[in-house]
Amino acid sequence: MYKSGQRQHAYDNKDISLVENNGLLRYPSALNFYDRPPQFDVTVEEFETTAMDRLRVLAEIESSLARNRTWEELKTATYNQYMKYVPLHTNTYDDTEEERRKDHLGHYVLRLAFCRSEDLRRRFVKAELTLFRVRYEETEAMDREHFLSSRDFNWIPVTKEEKVQYNHGLYSMYHAFRHEQDRADAFEKEKFYKVKWTRVPDLVEKRKVFLKGGWAYVPGREQSSIVFKEFEVELERALETTARLIPRLDEDSRLIPVLDNLSQGFVAGVASEWTNATEPGSSGEIRAEMVDDLAKKHFPMCMRSLHENLRRDNHLKHFGRLQYGLFLKVLGLSVEEAIAFWRKSFSRVTDDKFNKEYRYNIRHSYGLEGKRANYPAKSCLQILTPGPSDVGCPYRHFSSENLQTALLSMYSQQGLKSADLPEIMATVDAGHYHVACTRVFEMTHAPHGVAKGEGIGGGESVTHPNQYAARSMELAKVKNEDDKMVE
Template structure:
């Protein structure tokens, strides 16, 4: 596969993995768009299956979203990423890149005009001497090698008088080939976004669920009014799902959480809008307090400040392997053994007495339906039933428990918050 993305990979992926792939790619593109140096991300390794799937799935999301700002962000970020990757290619990698594209183009029944020009360029770049020249010794205004293409496929170069024109044929010098590759990539991406229809996918709740989450994630980063501050967590907890509300209440009561539950809760706060500096302030305030009651955590802020700072920054992708962690879904929480922990899914693990403080305001008819769903092991559906009963105006959920997450619960429940 090539990072030019001529064709999508074929196969099947579970929806939760697809969600992880596109969220990681979106975060990566935000980094690229902001001009920051790239960090390692296993889901955006160039030429990998995840890289291909993430690109084409986000293309679908951009088409379905019909949001000009988001579309422009995606175009600019993908283009900048392509430029970075292209500039980093060695002569050997350039030849490999060209050969992969030529193999893909050969499978086309009807080759588009811009792809025909790409084919001509790749036929030259696959040659050893040419690739070495372009990637090492080629300088500005170098004309050692040239390709001939229809002038319509390189109009920006024609407009800037950077090519020679003869009878409608443009001769592009080797000093412009990388620039021309970027133009062809942009043209191919625009063609895909403008001339592809996915109307039938609008009836697929899985795709629309992914689209809703992407809208939320993109808005969270761009809209600074959605930043969650440490001092506002208590009032915001009114919209937390019971599993995270339980962790919040336990933390406020004992001022400590076990390692795994602190990790889950930290990622939840991060994904609903808490920046790293606010996260440090939040945990500093709690772990400076003397612990109450029984707990499995022996840390204090004074003794372990360096560990806490590193751990928090690590979760935000600022330390270590620079991986940007995301919060877990309901299925993961429900599958974890919480016998010796204060966490877990309340609808699965808690008895009625322990559930009561978390489900305040729940009417008897709703509670009866929740218990019925619990008896059928439909814990996520029970959680969604509770959410809809408590936030009647916030039913912007697709009513599918498929890959539901605590973050999705919060995003749905908090839509009517008035700042």
């Protein structure tokens, strides 16, 4: 994004100049190889929010890949996610230019965030390539042809004479047709393109091309493989170039924390925040005596572990209290009920000590003391990447043996079996902790009609402990109402 000699040192208080402002670029197609950097000014806020929206899409792609979804399932989930956060419409849409500007900017910001290690670059390329493939397939044929004609992919159209010369070899690739006439008709209409075989290793592996003299003869129906490979190679090269230039950004103290936060979100596998998680728990719907039962039936492992530690020790350290207390607040525990809950939980503490050391902190977390801020509950991203004194995510921070023991201890009564553990542990070992949590949700809520791949609804993965608990409670409420109707 920054070019040598073009970095600006005299920023104003709001704007970041990505490159010299030469006016807005035009985006003739929804498909983009992102080979020209953005040439417009953006605010620091837009710099971050645009990247976060795109990261939500890439995180969903990673989740889908980790959950071994079929291509059609992955495509549907990805399409829904990007149309929600980074929508791209056809050229007839009114805000096409603005949509594509946001798409362009978000991609380049994430390049900065994920160019700094080989693992991040590999994951970023894989997710971006998948997003490009989905968009390519969803783009209308006319727009797709316009995009292909706008770039030089360095392929050589096969002439009619060459098609006749290698008729036997080219025709042999049409074995999938049931009827010979259909096969002959398809072959007659097909256009072929010639590229070096190293550009289409996937087609070579699947024997979908004819090879001759180091050239691969690619049928038109497989033309997209050339496009996808070109996208992948160019993005890998661009990321390596960006990695060499990234130290020049160190002088801008506003950007580095943003980029660090984005890359941490990708490492954790989570980008999105639960949108309902900022409301204070002032509804009073949950009473102190209900928490034990709710924990056993509806809490995610991180919060259930804290609850069991509290019940075992009659105490939690400061950061444990903070994390669990904010979770309960957002779940619906009022400040009065929270004080009652913690007072009963700290049964070994005298009334005087409780009032002096704990009551103030409880009221403070509800915005009733101190600066009176409404503190939100911690998201999965924050729990997955804790500080040295924070309480972390069991899927990430428990040993393999302890995690499996804890899972069976906590969730066997909800249907989790020993036979389910290998699948859960495979996602944990791959670093997809939120996917493991989502699979546990699906397995333990199968009696409520939750199918594999459905997640917490619409295929979405768990991104917030309160999201997990709220959805679990909602499913239980629906089931209870259905049972009453049957009676």
